[in-house]
Structures are given as structure tokens and as C-alpha cells.
Amino acid sequence: MDSTAANIKNRLGIAGATCQGCAHKIRVALEPLVTDSAMVEVNIEQQTVTLPPGIDPTDAARRITEAGFPAQILDAGSTVAKSGCASKATSFCSGEKGDADEAPVPKPASAPSDSNANNDSNANNTSNANNDGIQLAVTGATCASCVSSIEKALKSVSGVTHAHMNLADNTASASGQVASQALINALESAGYGASVIEDPDSADERRQQQDRKRHRTLLVKMAISLSLGVGLMIWGMGFDSMTIDAGNQTIWINLGLLTLGVMITTGGHFFTSAWKAFAHHNANMDTLVALGTGTAWVYSMVVAVFPEALPEMARHVYFEASAMIIGLINLGQALELRAKGKTSEAVRRLLDLRARTARVIRDGQEQDLLIEQVRKGDQIRVRPGEQLPVDGIVREGNTRIDESMLTGEPMPVSKAEGDNVSAGTLNNRGSIVYEATRVGSDTALAQIIRLVKKAQGAKPSIGRLADKISSVFVPSVMLIAIAAALAWYNLGPDPVVAHMMVAATTVLIIACPCALGLATPMSVMVGVGKAAEYGALIRQGEALQTAGKINLVILDKTGTVTVGKPAVTQVHAVEGDELHLLALAAGLEQHSEHPLAHAIMEKVWQNKLQPADITGFDSLSGKGVAGQHNGDTLRLGNRRWLADEGLDVTPLDQAAQSITDNAGTPLFVALGTRVLGVIGVADAIKPDSRAAIERLHQAGIKVMMVTGDVDAAAKAICASAGIDDYRAEVLPEDKSEVVNDMRKKGYTVAMVGDGINDAPALATADVGFAIGTGTDVAIESAAITLMRGSLHGVPDAIEISRATVKNIHQNLFGAFVYNSLGIPIAAGLLYPLWGIVLSPIIAGAAMSMSSVTVVTNANRLRLFKTSHTINNRSRQELNQ
Amino acid sequence: MTFFLVNLTGLALMAAVVWWFWLAPTDPKTQR
Numbered sequence: 069m070d071s072t073a074a075n076i077k078n079r080l081g082i083a084g085a086t087c088q089g090c091a092h093k094i095r096v097a098l099e100p101l102v103t104d105s106a107m108v109e110v111n112i113e114q115q116t117v118t119l120p121p122g123i124d125p126t127d128a129a130r131r132i133t134e135a136g137f138p139a140q141i142l143d144a145g146s147t148v149a150k151s152g153c154a155s156k157a158t159s160f161c162s163g164e165k166g167d168a169d170e171a172p173v174p175k176p177a178s179a180p181s182d183s184n185a186n187n188d189s190n191a192n193n194t195s196n197a198n199n200d201g202i203q204l205a206v207t208g209a210t211c212a213s214c215v216s217s218i219e220k221a222l223k224s225v226s227g228v229t230h231a232h233m234n235l236a237d238n239t240a241s242a243s244g245q246v247a248s249q250a251l252i253n254a255l256e257s258a259g260y261g262a263s264v265i266e267d268p269d270s271a272d273e274r275r276q277q278q279d280r281k282r283h284r285t286l287l288v289k290m291a292i293s294l295s296l297g298v299g300l301m302i303w304g305m306g307f308d309s310m311t312i313d314a315g316n317q318t319i320w321i322n323l324g325l326l327t328l329g330v331m332i333t334t335g336g337h338f339f340t341s342a343w344k345a346f347a348h349h350n351a352n353m354d355t356l357v358a359l360g361t362g363t364a365w366v367y368s369m370v371v372a373v374f375p376e377a378l379p380e381m382a383r384h385v386y387f388e389a390s391a392m393i394i395g396l397i398n399l400g401q402a403l404e405l406r407a408k409g410k411t412s413e414a415v416r417r418l419l420d421l422r423a424r425t426a427r428v429i430r431d432g433q434e435q436d437l438l439i440e441q442v443r444k445g446d447q448i449r450v451r452p453g454e455q456l457p458v459d460g461i462v463r464e465g466n467t468r469i470d471e472s473m474l475t476g477e478p479m480p481v482s483k484a485e486g487d488n489v490s491a492g493t494l495n496n497r498g499s500i501v502y503e504a505t506r507v508g509s510d511t512a513l514a515q516i517i518r519l520v521k522k523a524q525g526a527k528p529s530i531g532r533l534a535d536k537i538s539s540v541f542v543p544s545v546m547l548i549a550i551a552a553a554l555a556w557y558n559l560g561p562d563p564v565v566a567h568m569m570v571a572a573t574t575v576l577i578i579a580c581p582c583a584l585g586l587a588t589p590m591s592v593m594v595g596v597g598k599a600a601e602y603g604a605l606i607r608q609g610e611a612l613q614t615a616g617k618i619n620l621v622i623l624d625k626t627g628t629v630t631v632g633k634p635a636v637t638q639v640h641a642v643e644g645d646e647l648h649l650l651a652l653a654a655g656l657e658q659h660s661e662h663p664l665a666h667a668i669m670e671k672v673w674q675n676k677l678q679p680a681d682i683t684g685f686d687s688l689s690g691k692g693v694a695g696q697h698n699g700d701t702l703r704l705g706n707r708r709w710l711a712d713e714g715l716d717v718t719p720l721d722q723a724a725q726s727i728t729d730n731a732g733t734p735l736f737v738a739l740g741t742r743v744l745g746v747i748g749v750a751d752a753i754k755p756d757s758r759a760a761i762e763r764l765h766q767a768g769i770k771v772m773m774v775t776g777d778v779d780a781a782a783k784a785i786c787a788s789a790g791i792d793d794y795r796a797e798v799l800p801e802d803k804s805e806v807v808n809d810m811r812k813k814g815y816t817v818a819m820v821g822d823g824i825n826d827a828p829a830l831a832t833a834d835v836g837f838a839i840g841t842g843t844d845v846a847i848e849s850a851a852i853t854l855m856r857g858s859l860h861g862v863p864d865a866i867e868i869s870r871a872t873v874k875n876i877h878q879n880l881f882g883a884f885v886y887n888s889l890g891i892p893i894a895a896g897l898l899y900p901l902w903g904i905v906l907s908p909i910i911a912g913a914a915m916s917m918s919s920v921t922v923v924t925n926a927n928r929l930r931l932f933k934t935s936h937t938i939n940n941r942s943r944q945e946l947n948q
Numbered sequence: 949m950t951f952f953l954v955n956l957t958g959l960a961l962m963a964a965v966v967w968w969f970w971l972a973p974t975d976p977k978t979q980r
Contacts, residue, residue, distance in 0.1 A: 346968075349968060349969055349972055350969075351969055540970075542969075543965055543966070543969035543970065546965045547962050547965055547966070550958050550961050550962050550965070551958075551962070553958060554954070554955060554958040554959075557954050557955070557958075558951075558955070
């Protein structure tokens with residue numbers, strides 16, 4: 069790189085970055101190139117990345133593109149990054165006439181509608197370049213090997229920059245400049261069925277219907293094959309030796325053919341799937357089932373047809389094993405399907421919140437319309453007990469609305485004219501008329517559903533390990549099976565042929581990678597859903613994993629630890645009562661626009677007081693306000709001003725000190741020469757902040773606060789909220805520096821802020837928590853969004869994250885232990901010691917049980933309760 | 949003779965698995 073280049077700040081155009089989480093990903097992608105990733109400026113609004121001087125823009129563009137955000141260089145004459153993926157970014161940018169000066173920013177193109185796709189013959193079908201990618205419903209995927217085969221097939225399609233398969237809900241997504249038909253073709257040729265998910269909601273319903281149907285079919289198939297298997301076993305053991313001789317040869321040949329028929333009808337799908345995978349140099353769970361049951365059947369048929377070709381001891385048939393294995397695996401899949409359905413309960417509950425109709429007032433007429441017909445600006449009437457159909461602003465009436473389903477906040481919230489209301493919430497009492505502001509897929513509820521679904525499909529890094537292993541797993545098992553057969557042939561006792569077949573079949577059957585494939589996605593799905601129940605929306609799968617490792621939580625002060633708006637905290641009156649003092653203060657403050665004045669007026673309204681009559685109002689900057697009341701001068705202001713006016717404020721020193729100690733501002737009230745009292749105004753600490761911080765401490769997490777406030781105020785807040793450490797007088801833009809410093813010291817840092825002015829700090833932290841009140845919070849602004857204003861959301865999310873990661877570990881451990889113990893036992897390792905040889909039937913049952921165990925363990929997470937809930941419940945029980 | 953044949957077949961099968969799943973070129977149509 070030349071010296072000129074070293075001084076130039078290069079700018080890149082990006083696509084698909086929608087939030088601060090994406091900005092964080094981009095910074096992480098550039099970490100190997102820059103000394104401090106905070107120096108990389110990511111502008112989400114303009115979709116640009118400005119690199120610090122001296123960074124190779126081509127390399128940076130390549131890394132950003134690989135991170136999933138197609139990038140191109142803007143300030144170097146639109147030179148395009150020379151990576152394969154980035155060149156695709158150019159191709160879709162060229163659709164906007166590629167003139168970097170006029171249209172410097174490659175806008176993320178959303179997937180065009182069907183009609184567009186049909187009109188565009190070149191695109192062939194839906195073309196995509198957005199971050200969410202094309203969503204596909206995939207059929208035929210059964211195990212971890214399928215996941216890697218599907219991702220491999222999708223990535224092999226030209227134009228795909230990122231592909232991801234979620235086995236838990238059988239959906240795949242691919243992003244990049246690609247036609248959906250090409251993706252479907254790739255998946256079909258890899259042996260899977262695929263269709264584009266146009267409408268995720270109807271796709272969900274369709275999938276549920278298909279799952280129910282498949283569940284029934286699997287049970288029928290299971291019943292048929294198990295009946296045959298058990299029948300053969302009973303007959304073989306009770307009435308026949310299952311060893312071929314001249315007397316039973318014909319019967320067994322016929323029974324073999326019957327078994328073949330049953331295998332084809334009830335287990336045909338294993339064989340077709342195995343063949344399709346094999347033809348594409350892939351192997352999956354079906355390969356093992358097909359090989360195992362196929363080997364047992366072929367061997368048995370050879371024994372039945374040519375018994376004399378084998379030694380007498382080896383003339384045993386295993387038809388019952390083939391039938392029973394297929395039956396047991398069908399049973400396992402049916403149980404798995406049922407348990408899988410339960411994991412998406414959280415989303416289903418959210419979907420159920422949607423109202424079907426709305427009572428719309430148009431032209432003075434009230435009419436019930438379908439929710440799809442409601443337009444922005446419509447006036448909607450909601451009666452007590454009804455669900456709100458769309459988002460809007462209250463225009464008439466007041467009520468209390470239960471928002472718990474969206475925010476986790478249990479108390480109904482008062483709503484009056486001008487307040488925002490959200491779709492899916494429940495009107496408790498009172499009838500209101502409100503104006504629709506967001507309808508259809510724009511409502512907060514729809515966004516939350518989208519977000520939860522997306523996060524549920526995410527794969528944290530822990531899951532990628534399982535994928536890597538499973539991609540080489542099945543062929544490795546095949547090698548082990550052949551090796552075991554050879555070992556039995558060379559070292560085993562007679563009948564060696566029978567032992568070879570049994571060992572190979574058992575190894576193939578027991579080695580089920582389905583548990584491995586389900587271990588991570590199942591737990592993630594339940595964990596994300598559980599977090600949503602507690603009002604914590606996890607936007608990135610990675611955040612779910614990282615949140616559990618957090619050992620330092622940095623809190624923003626205003627709006628996070630504190631309520632975010634000043635309120636009257638203390639009133640000390642020397643003369644008269646406190647309410648009279650407030651009424652006098654309100655008389656002055658009703659003329660003022662100062663935030664402290666609002667705090668006093670709010671208190672006065674709450675107490676339904678009448679402000680005192682004031683004439684000649686005057687505002688004295690840096691001092692206070694003054695006016696005439698009953699012929700005397702009424703003053704409200706700081707200590708120094710009143711002292712300068714010759715008033716003695718010392719009797720109130722102690723009260724003023726107490727206000728200051730609690731991070732408040734003391735406002736002295738004086739009438740004429742008499743000092744009447746002092747009013748403390750402070751941004752009060754939220755009632756549950758201290759308890760939430762205590763929970764973080766109990767979890768072994770250090771808590772720190774950053775604020776722009778002066779040292780004394782910060783210190784006071786920390787003391788009363790129980791915060792360990794603080795940084796005061798920090799400018800909003802420097803908060804990310806504090807986060808960075810703490811990360812460099814080795815902490816895994818969570819930053820909790822309001823998601824708007826703390827955005828850079830949220831993006832810099834390992835996990836950013838955006839905290840908001842109600843549904844107004846911008847849910848796109850951090851990795852985790854807390855829907856209710858309470859800080860309890862942070863320990864809740866951390867506890868859920870820890871429980872989820874623990875659950876994933878248990879699942880992976882179970883899957884690995886199962887395979888590492890099962891395979892050697894199946895191969896016959898225990899035979900030399902104790903003469904134990906595993907039956908292929910037991911192997912089939914064990915294989916089914918392994919995946920059922922994983923799914924059941926993941927479902928256990930649904931019962932998880934955070935320590936806050938448990939404590940609350942026990943308190944309630946104590947009170948009863 | 950059978951001893952050699954069986955072992956040879958086993959080894960050949962193992963080699964075929966390694967070749968087919970790891971070494972053989974995949975379908976050029978789906979090559980990246």
C-alpha cells in the first residue's frame with residue numbers, strides 16, 4: 069500500500085445492514101485489519117462503512133462481504149472488491165445504474181414480489197440480495213449430516229453468499245444475488261424437497277398441518293413394521309429356531325419377501341433419501357438405516373435361499389431385525405416430530421395474539437372488518453376485554469391495557485388520549501377509539517414475531533462444531549462398520565459370517581447423528597422463545613451464547629438505572645405543610661419550561677393541588693424563578709442565590725444534604741424574607757433497579773455505570789443502587805471507549821442502554837441490551853432488546869442464556885457419549901471381556917431414544933423460571 | 949484364499965468409501 073493510500077479514509081457501500089448488531093458484526097469482521105475496531109465508522113442509515121486510514125479497502129470489502137453484507141468501494145471510483153461474493157454485490161448494485169457518485173449506496177433490495185419475479189425472465193424467479201435472504205421450507209432433512217449437505221448444496225449455487233439450515237423447524241435461508249428456483253433445484257438434486265416460503269405465517273400453518281399428517285403416517289408405518297417384526301420374533305423364538313433347514317426354507321423365503329414389502333412401504337423413504345444423498349457424494353442418517361437394515365435383509369435372504377453356501381451355525385435369519393429397526397426409527401421420528409412442535413410454542417402464542425377482525429369507524433359508521441382491510445389512519449373502537457388489532461394512538465377515552473404478552477410487564481398500563489397502543493395487547497377496562505398508525509407486518513407484534521423466528525433459527529458457534537463433526541461422521545461410521553466386520557472375520561469365533569453381519573449392521577444402526585443435529589437448534593429455539601416470554605427479544609443467536617459468559621454489565625444511567633425523567637423525591641417544609649409548599653412552587657413553575665419545573669408540576673397534578681396565584685413571574689438564569697404572591701416576593705431557586713439575597717437557609721442544610729446525597733437537586737422556596745422549605749428533584753432510581761443489580765451480583769457479575777453526570781450525582785446513584793463502580797462525566801460518544809477499555813481488560817461486557825444515543829456503545833459491547841419502556845423501544849437497536857423498562861430483563865436474559873447453553877452442552881455431551889460408547893459396544897468390543905454382542909434391534913431402539921432424549925431435554929427448558937420469578941412466587945406464597 | 953478375498957474386499961470397500969465421500973469430484977453442475 070502506498071503512502072497516499074495510508075492517509076486516505078476509504079468509504080465502502082454496504083447492503084443488508086439494518087441495525088447496530090449488524091454494525092457490530094462488520095466491526096468484528098474488520099478486527100484483523102484494524103488496531104481498534106471502534107475506529108471503523110458504520111453508518112446504517114446511509115449503508116456505508118468508513119475505514120480508518122491505512123486499511124486496504126479491497127480486503128475490508130471482502131471481509132465485510134464474507135460477514136454477510138455485500139460491500140463495494142465507493143470512494144475509489146467504485147472499484148469493486150475482487151472477491152467472488154463482492155463481485156455479486158456489484159452485479160446487484162449495477163441494477164441501480166452503478167454510478168457511485170449519483171447512487172453511492174447499494175440499497176438492500178428486498179425480495180421482489182411474485183409479480184415482479186414473473187415479469188423478470190432473466191431472474192427466473194425471486195431474486196434476492198437482502199440480509200434475511202430467501203426462506204425455504206425443506207423436506208427430507210433428518211439429521212446433522214443433512215444440515216451440512218443442505219448448506220453445502222445451497223452454497224454451491226452461484227451467487228449465494230450465506231446459507232443456513234435449521235433442522236429444528238426444517239427451514240433454510242440463503243442470501244446473496246440468487247434466484248430461488250436455483251436454490252430449489254440445488255436442494256432437489258441433493259435429495260431434498262424445497263419450496264419458497266412466501267408468507268411465513270401461512271407457511272407455519274402449512275408446516276404444522278404437514279407435521280401432523282406426517283406424525284400420523286409415521287405412527288401407521290411404525291405399527292405395521294413393528295407388528296411384523298414382533299410377530300416374526302415371537303414365531304421365530306417360540307415355534308421356529310430362525311435357523312434355516314430343509315423344513316422351513318420356503319416359509320422363510322416367503323417371510324423374507326413379506327419383510328421386503330413392509331420395508332419398502334414403511335421404510336422406503338430411508339432408501340430413497342439414502343440413494344439421493346449417495347449419488348451426491350453425501351451420507352446421512354438414512355444412509356446408515358438403509359445400509360443397516362438392507363445388510364440384515366440381504367444376508368438373511370442369502371441364508372434363506374442358499375443355506376448350504378454357509379456353515380450350519382451361520383444359517384440364522386434376521387428379517388425381524390430389519391422390520392423392527394424400521395419400526396423403532398419411525399416411532400422415534402414420530403416422537404421427535406411431536407416434541408419439536410412444542411418448542412415453537414412461544415411463537416405460536418405470539419401468533420395467537422393477533423386479532424382477526426377490527427371494529428373500524430369509517431364515515432361515521434362502525435363496521436367489523438378483517439384485519440387485512442384495516443388501513444393506516446383508520447379510527448378503531450376497542451371495547452373492554454378486546455384485543456387490539458393494530459398499532460396506533462389513542463384519540464378518545466382512556467383505559468388500562470395489559471401489555472404483558474409483549475413486554476412481560478405484569479401490571480396493566482394506563483392509556484389516555486395521545487398514548488401509543490400496540491397490536492396484540494389486551495384492553496382491560498374502558499372503551500377507546502384509536503387511530504391506526506402501523507398495520508399488517510409493520511406492527512410491533514409482527515416485528516417481534518419476525519425477530520423471534522429469525523433468532524430461533526440462528527446457529528451459535530457452539531452449533532457449528534456439531535455440524536463440522538457430523539459432516540464427516542456418517543462415512544466414518546461406514547468405515548468403522550467395515551473394519552468391525554473384518555475384525556470379526558479375522559479374530560472372531562464361529563459363525564464368523566453371521567458375527568460380521570451382526571457387528572456391521574449394529575454399528576451402522578446405533579450411530580445416529582440425529583441427536584447431534586438436533587442438540588443445538590432445539591435448545592436455541594426453546595431458549596429464544598423463553599426469553600421472549602420474559603420480554604427479552606434476542607436478535608442474534610450468538611448473543612444467546614455470549615450472554616451467558618458476561619462478567620461485567622455496564623449500565624447507562626438515565627433511563628436505564630433511573631426512570632429517565634426528573635421527579636420530586638423529597639419535600640421539607642419549615643413553615644406550613646408540604647402540600648402548601650408544593651402549591652407555592654407550582655405557582656412559579658407553571659410559567660417555566662425547565663425540566664425541573666415539569667417534575668414539580670407533575671407532583672402537583674398528582675396531588676390535585678391548585679397552584680398559588682403569582683404575578684410578575686421572572687426567570688433568572690442560573691439562579692431560579694421569582695414572582696409576587698400576596699404582595700411578597702416568592703423565590704424558588706438554588707442555595708447560593710437565596711444566600712446572596714440575604715436569606716438564612718442554614719436550617720435546611722441537613723435536608724438539602726440528604727437530597728444531594730440521593731443525586732437530587734435541592735430547590736429552596738422563600739417568601740419575602742422567610743425560607744419556607746426545600747424541594748428535592750431527582751431522576752429517581754427505578755424501584756426495581758437495586759433488586760436487579762443484586763441479582764447480577766448473585767450471578768457473579770460486576771456492575772458498572774457510565775454517565776454524563778457529575779461525579780457526586782453518579783456516586784450517589786451507585787451507592788443507592790448498589791453499583792460497584794462508575795465512570796462519570798462521560799460523553800455519549802465516549803461510552804464505547806469505556807466498553808472497549810473493559811473488554812481489553814479481559815471482561816466479557818454487556819452494555820445496557822436506551823438503544824438510541826448509546827448505540828455505538830451497544831455495538832461495541834460483547835452483548836448490547838437496548839432497554840425500553842413498553843413497545844416504544846426500537847427493537848432493532850441491539851443484540852438483545854428488553855421490552856419492559858425494568859433492569860430485571862438483564863439478569864433474566866443472562867439466566868436464560870446460561871440455562872440454554874447448559875442445555876446445549878448437555879445435549880451435545882449426551883450425543884457424543886452415546887456415540888462414543890454405542891459404536892465400540894456395537895462393534896463388539898465387549899465380546900472379548902464378557903462375551904456381550906449387541907443386537908441390531910437394541911441398536912435401533914437406542915438410536916431412536918438418543919434423539920428423543922435430546923428433544924425432551926431441550927423441552928425441559930420450557931419449564932425454566934428465572935430467579936426473579938421464583939422469588940416473586942415464594943414471596944406471594946408467604947403473603948398468602 | 950477366502951481369507952484374502954474377504955479382507956481384500958473389506959479394504960477395497962473402505963477405500964471406496966473414502967474416495968466416494970471425500971476425494972471424488974462432485975457434480976460439476978453444483979461446483980462453486
